[in-house]
Amino acid sequence: MNIGIVLSKTPSYSETFFISKIKGLQNHGFDVTLFVQDKTNDFSLCYVRKAPKVFNRNPPLQIITFLVMFFKILPFWSRIIRFINLEVAANRSWFRIIKNIYNNAHILRADLDWVHFGFTTLSLNSEHVAKAIGAKMAVSFRGFDLDLYPLKHPHCYDILWKQVDRVHSISKYLLNKALVLGLPDTIPYDIITPAVKIKKKSSPRDSHAILKFVTVARLHWIKGLSETLEALRMLKSRDVKFKYIIIGQGDEYEALKFAISQLNLEWDVELLGRKSHEETLYIIEDADIYLQYSYSEGFCNAVLEAQACGVLCVVSDGGGLNENIIHEETGWIVPKRRPELLADRMYQVVKLPANKKYEIRYNAFQRVENSFTLEKQSEAFLNFYNEHIN
């Protein structure tokens, strides 16, 4: 079976979700092709096709590349006509249709059984490609796709809902969100959560004298980092000594730096910037508590990694985090946007006896080992494509 996966760029080898998915499919005899805008030179896991380049600032060059593309797609004229008919039926303008043919030319020339868009937003303006080439269409839901994009673009998925054959969601939360946004409940779905590589069983250990808290997150407002800092300020006034490390970079850097200074946390908080996956895991492993107080998450890989490293997790109830942690069993869930409640919970967790902490860490590790392994994930993807064909 030929599977085409559409992504914006080739995944790096630390992005276990896609890498293990591709490897799993290949091991079971599937042919996988990636369709991307950018390809890194070191990626050689499978065949990659790049999208035609857009030269907005160089119209003459754009005309030449367009003509070259025109001759390349000529042999596939029956597909193009089918594509145009579908686009016309969806009331798209001719300008838009021509743009869409150009932008999708790399997929329109491929022979595939499935076209799977790795992010829902990537399927916009490509909704008719799969049908035009006689393939099935699948999309994956991520947090940004459903939590944020439709806020400023209402009805953006109306055409998609009519064309998609099967959807993959990383959490029940996102699936429900999609249903609210108009996904028909007749479309088959699979919830396949992210998965992690399990290393070794966690063992009891002492907390650091100065506690170590860690968050891995882009410095983006949705991660609730300013509320996290406010909660830590409250914890500090209760004489808890800690070092809080945030791994990641992003637009909120200035706002967070200012908040850290305004809350007098300069000595207690460190913005570490971006780190490699290995370095990140090393820092998580050494933490006493992993914090993820986001307003919303699709599911959150980092929380899964932290549990697999045997680290206590305190998270918000935003989006898919409710499915990632079982409250008071594998970690703690605190209502979002309530720093005072987060501070209270952190204080309780810090004061827990060592055996209770170990019990939670152990439960979390067991749950991840049983339910969130790469093997399970790749099996689930096999079924995802096979079930429909069968």
Next chain:
Amino acid sequence: MKIAIYSGSIPSTTFIESLIQGVAEKHNVLLFGTRNESVLYSLSSIKQHTNSKKPIVKGIQTLYRLLLLLFVSPMRFKLIFEELKQLNSWYEKYNRLNKIVPVLLHLPDVFHIQWAKDVEQWSFLKDKLGVKLILSLRGAHINYSPIADPSLAQSYKKTFPKIDAFHAVSKAIALEAQKYNAPEEKMTVIHSPVQKEVFNAFKVYKKKDSTQIKVLSVGRFHWKKGYKYMVDAVDVLKKKHINIHYTIIASNQVSEDILFQINQLGLERDITILKGLSQSELFNKYREFDALVLPSLEEGIANVVLEAMALGIPVISTNCGGMAEVVLPKETGWLVPLKSPQALSDAIIELNKTSELELQEVVKRAHEYVKTYFNAEDSIKKFLDLYVEVLQSN
């Protein structure tokens, strides 16, 4: 006396424009920077030596000025090369050349820099040519930019001791600048004035008949405005079954975080977002509300609060920047701690419970307070005194 009022672009903000007009009554005012729009000043004492926005025109202007400068002052002409030597790329050199040539050609006695981030690049005027430098201390440039950018903090620490005088928009910002080696004795606090027309539009406050509490914030969407705390406060009030409606009037598009928050908390019916209005429309709009709320994390002294006080609208403000210098608790308004939806919602409840008579007194006191300490005549006079003082000092 030739005074350059430098903000980098023409026209500048309302306040800087009124400063230009005020100072030009007594002295020659020189304007440098990029001309974004053509501005016609009625006073002939205002001289524009600006750069065009169009690259080709700008190039010709600079070439012409360079030739003139070679004749007028070969020494200053030579100085250009020393200045450009310090820069690495040709692009930077070219930009810098365009900026400094007009200033060197029409050298002022006092160079008044409006935005702190520009200060380092102009310090050579003092070092090499003895021009007096004055720096205005406002908002973000002092309050958070140097915190987020340590190299900027270093540059401030190096340059601030050379400055002849500082103009601080509030006492709070004067203190903040001292962290970057700005000498205390060189500080003069001059408030940004409120325009006369605003005071004239004052009306006696009348409590609304409606059972709904209507509050308003005015200002662009930016994290430092702290709108998310006010949206959380609306959520707190709704949960207490208090009938509240919150309106934000902003000049820019609503930010994604606020849109998401309103959606996540299900407050779509309780919050209205309006695109910027003209000043007169805005002043009429103010009267539809029970209070103006400023939930900011950082401000110099927020103009919107001063305007609301001048117009006769009760204000609730966070205790950020210089706000405590105008919002005196229970006297001229309500002052609440930073980052606290609870405190904001408590203040709204309290304000709502306050009798009309008491509110009228608060509003009247606020109006008088702003009139006394934030009027344009006093402010311009203080600037004129400052210029004279600086020029006479050694």
